[in-house]
Amino acid sequence: xxxxxxxxxxxxxxxxxxxxxxxxxxxxxxxxxxxxxxxxxxxxxxxxxxxxxxxxxxxxxxxxxxxxxxxxxxxxxxxxxxxxxxxxxxxxxxxxxxxxxxxxxxxxxxxxxxxxxxxxxxxxxxxxxxxxxxxxxxxxxxxxxxxxxxxxxxxxxxxx
Numbered sequence: 196x197x198x199x200x201x202x203x204x205x206x207x208x209x210x211x212x213x214x215x216x217x218x219x220x221x222x223x224x225x226x227x228x229x230x231x232x233x234x235x236x237x238x239x240x241x242x243x244x245x246x247x248x249x250x251x252x253x254x255x256x257x258x259x260x261x262x263x264x265x266x267x268x269x270x271x272x273x274x275x276x277x278x279x280x281x282x283x284x285x286x287x288x289x290x291x292x293x294x295x296x297x298x299x300x301x302x303x304x305x306x307x308x309x310x311x312x313x314x315x316x317x318x319x320x321x322x323x324x325x326x327x328x329x330x331x332x333x334x335x336x337x338x339x340x341x342x343x344x345x346x347x348x349x350x351x352x353x354x355x
Contacts (some may be wrong), residue, residue: 231293238292244297246272269300276301278307304335 249271251288253264274350279285290297 234291235293235295238288238295240295240300242272242296242301245275246299272299272301273304276304277308280305281312 203245246268249268250264253259253267254261257264259267278283279288285296286309289302289305297305
Protein backbone atom coordinates (compact mmCIF):
# COMPACT_ATOMS: atom_id res chain seq x y z
CA UNK A 196 0.00 0.00 0.00
CA UNK A 197 2.78 2.45 0.96
CA UNK A 198 4.78 1.39 -2.10
CA UNK A 199 1.74 2.02 -4.29
CA UNK A 200 1.28 5.56 -2.86
CA UNK A 201 4.95 6.39 -3.45
CA UNK A 202 4.64 5.15 -7.00
CA UNK A 203 1.56 7.31 -7.59
CA UNK A 204 3.30 10.35 -6.08
CA UNK A 205 6.28 9.83 -8.36
CA UNK A 206 4.00 9.57 -11.40
CA UNK A 207 2.15 12.73 -10.34
CA UNK A 208 5.47 14.51 -9.87
CA UNK A 209 6.63 13.41 -13.33
CA UNK A 210 3.38 14.69 -14.85
CA UNK A 211 3.73 18.02 -13.06
CA UNK A 212 7.36 18.30 -14.19
CA UNK A 213 6.39 17.60 -17.82
CA UNK A 214 3.61 20.20 -17.64
CA UNK A 215 6.01 22.69 -16.10
CA UNK A 216 8.65 22.11 -18.79
CA UNK A 217 5.98 22.48 -21.47
CA UNK A 218 4.84 25.78 -19.95
CA UNK A 219 8.43 27.04 -19.69
CA UNK A 220 8.96 26.33 -23.40
CA UNK A 221 5.74 28.18 -24.24
CA UNK A 222 6.60 31.37 -22.35
CA UNK A 223 10.37 31.48 -22.91
CA UNK A 224 11.09 33.96 -25.68
CA UNK A 225 13.07 32.60 -28.56
CA UNK A 226 15.68 34.82 -30.10
CA UNK A 227 17.57 34.57 -33.32
CA UNK A 228 21.21 34.73 -32.19
CA UNK A 229 22.56 35.88 -35.55
CA UNK A 230 19.99 38.69 -35.77
CA UNK A 231 20.76 39.78 -32.19
CA UNK A 232 24.49 39.90 -32.99
CA UNK A 233 23.88 41.96 -36.14
CA UNK A 234 21.66 44.38 -34.21
CA UNK A 235 24.29 44.72 -31.47
CA UNK A 236 26.98 45.33 -34.08
CA UNK A 237 24.88 48.01 -35.81
CA UNK A 238 23.92 49.71 -32.52
CA UNK A 239 27.50 49.72 -31.24
CA UNK A 240 28.67 50.98 -34.63
CA UNK A 241 26.18 53.84 -34.58
CA UNK A 242 27.28 54.88 -31.08
CA UNK A 243 30.94 54.71 -32.14
CA UNK A 244 30.22 56.73 -35.29
CA UNK A 245 28.51 59.41 -33.19
CA UNK A 246 31.51 59.46 -30.88
CA UNK A 247 33.91 59.68 -33.82
CA UNK A 248 31.87 62.53 -35.34
CA UNK A 249 32.04 64.42 -32.04
CA UNK A 250 35.78 63.76 -31.82
CA UNK A 251 36.40 64.89 -35.41
CA UNK A 252 34.35 68.04 -34.91
CA UNK A 253 36.13 68.84 -31.65
CA UNK A 254 39.61 68.41 -33.13
CA UNK A 255 39.06 69.90 -36.59
CA UNK A 256 36.54 72.70 -36.01
CA UNK A 257 37.38 73.87 -32.51
CA UNK A 258 41.12 73.25 -32.61
CA UNK A 259 41.23 71.20 -29.41
CA UNK A 260 44.08 68.75 -28.90
CA UNK A 261 43.24 65.03 -29.03
CA UNK A 262 43.18 64.52 -25.25
CA UNK A 263 40.83 67.42 -24.59
CA UNK A 264 38.66 66.47 -27.55
CA UNK A 265 38.47 62.90 -26.23
CA UNK A 266 37.37 64.15 -22.82
CA UNK A 267 34.66 66.31 -24.41
CA UNK A 268 33.56 63.39 -26.56
CA UNK A 269 33.20 61.14 -23.51
CA UNK A 270 31.31 63.81 -21.58
CA UNK A 271 28.92 64.45 -24.48
CA UNK A 272 28.26 60.74 -24.98
CA UNK A 273 27.51 60.33 -21.26
CA UNK A 274 25.27 63.41 -21.34
CA UNK A 275 23.37 62.14 -24.39
CA UNK A 276 22.94 58.74 -22.79
CA UNK A 277 21.58 60.19 -19.55
CA UNK A 278 19.30 62.53 -21.49
CA UNK A 279 17.95 59.69 -23.63
CA UNK A 280 17.51 57.56 -20.50
CA UNK A 281 15.51 60.34 -18.88
CA UNK A 282 13.34 60.63 -21.99
CA UNK A 283 12.83 56.83 -21.95
CA UNK A 284 14.47 56.46 -25.37
CA UNK A 285 17.70 54.70 -24.36
CA UNK A 286 15.88 51.66 -22.88
CA UNK A 287 14.21 51.20 -26.28
CA UNK A 288 17.61 51.36 -27.95
CA UNK A 289 18.86 48.72 -25.51
CA UNK A 290 15.85 46.51 -26.25
CA UNK A 291 16.66 46.69 -29.95
CA UNK A 292 20.47 46.74 -29.91
CA UNK A 293 21.22 44.68 -26.81
CA UNK A 294 24.90 44.60 -25.89
CA UNK A 295 25.69 47.09 -28.65
CA UNK A 296 24.00 49.76 -26.54
CA UNK A 297 25.09 48.46 -23.14
CA UNK A 298 28.81 47.94 -23.62
CA UNK A 299 30.03 51.45 -24.57
CA UNK A 300 30.36 54.32 -22.10
CA UNK A 301 26.77 55.23 -22.92
CA UNK A 302 25.58 51.96 -21.41
CA UNK A 303 27.47 52.67 -18.22
CA UNK A 304 25.87 56.12 -17.99
CA UNK A 305 22.47 54.52 -18.57
CA UNK A 306 23.10 52.02 -15.77
CA UNK A 307 23.76 54.89 -13.36
CA UNK A 308 20.89 57.12 -14.51
CA UNK A 309 18.14 54.49 -14.79
CA UNK A 310 17.98 53.56 -11.05
CA UNK A 311 18.10 57.24 -10.11
CA UNK A 312 15.08 57.92 -12.30
CA UNK A 313 13.26 54.79 -11.14
CA UNK A 314 13.68 55.49 -7.42
CA UNK A 315 13.31 59.30 -7.39
CA UNK A 316 9.82 58.99 -5.91
CA UNK A 317 11.40 57.55 -2.74
CA UNK A 318 13.21 60.81 -2.09
CA UNK A 319 16.62 62.34 -2.57
CA UNK A 320 18.47 60.32 0.08
CA UNK A 321 16.71 56.94 0.28
CA UNK A 322 15.67 56.90 -3.35
CA UNK A 323 18.27 58.49 -5.57
CA UNK A 324 21.15 58.52 -3.09
CA UNK A 325 20.84 54.86 -2.13
CA UNK A 326 19.85 53.36 -5.46
CA UNK A 327 21.84 55.35 -8.02
CA UNK A 328 24.83 53.01 -7.91
CA UNK A 329 22.85 49.75 -7.65
CA UNK A 330 24.13 48.49 -10.98
CA UNK A 331 27.21 50.60 -11.57
CA UNK A 332 28.41 50.62 -7.96
CA UNK A 333 30.24 47.29 -8.05
CA UNK A 334 31.93 48.28 -11.31
CA UNK A 335 33.11 51.55 -9.80
CA UNK A 336 34.15 49.92 -6.53
CA UNK A 337 36.17 47.11 -8.08
CA UNK A 338 37.58 49.42 -10.74
CA UNK A 339 38.91 51.84 -8.14
CA UNK A 340 40.15 49.01 -5.89
CA UNK A 341 41.95 47.29 -8.77
CA UNK A 342 43.48 50.61 -9.87
CA UNK A 343 44.71 51.20 -6.34
CA UNK A 344 46.28 47.72 -6.09
CA UNK A 345 47.94 48.05 -9.50
CA UNK A 346 49.18 51.53 -8.58
CA UNK A 347 50.65 50.12 -5.38
CA UNK A 348 52.45 47.37 -7.32
CA UNK A 349 53.73 49.93 -9.83
CA UNK A 350 55.00 52.11 -7.00
CA UNK A 351 56.71 49.16 -5.31
CA UNK A 352 58.30 48.10 -8.59
CA UNK A 353 59.75 51.59 -9.00
CA UNK A 354 62.05 50.83 -6.05
CA UNK A 355 63.56 47.81 -7.77
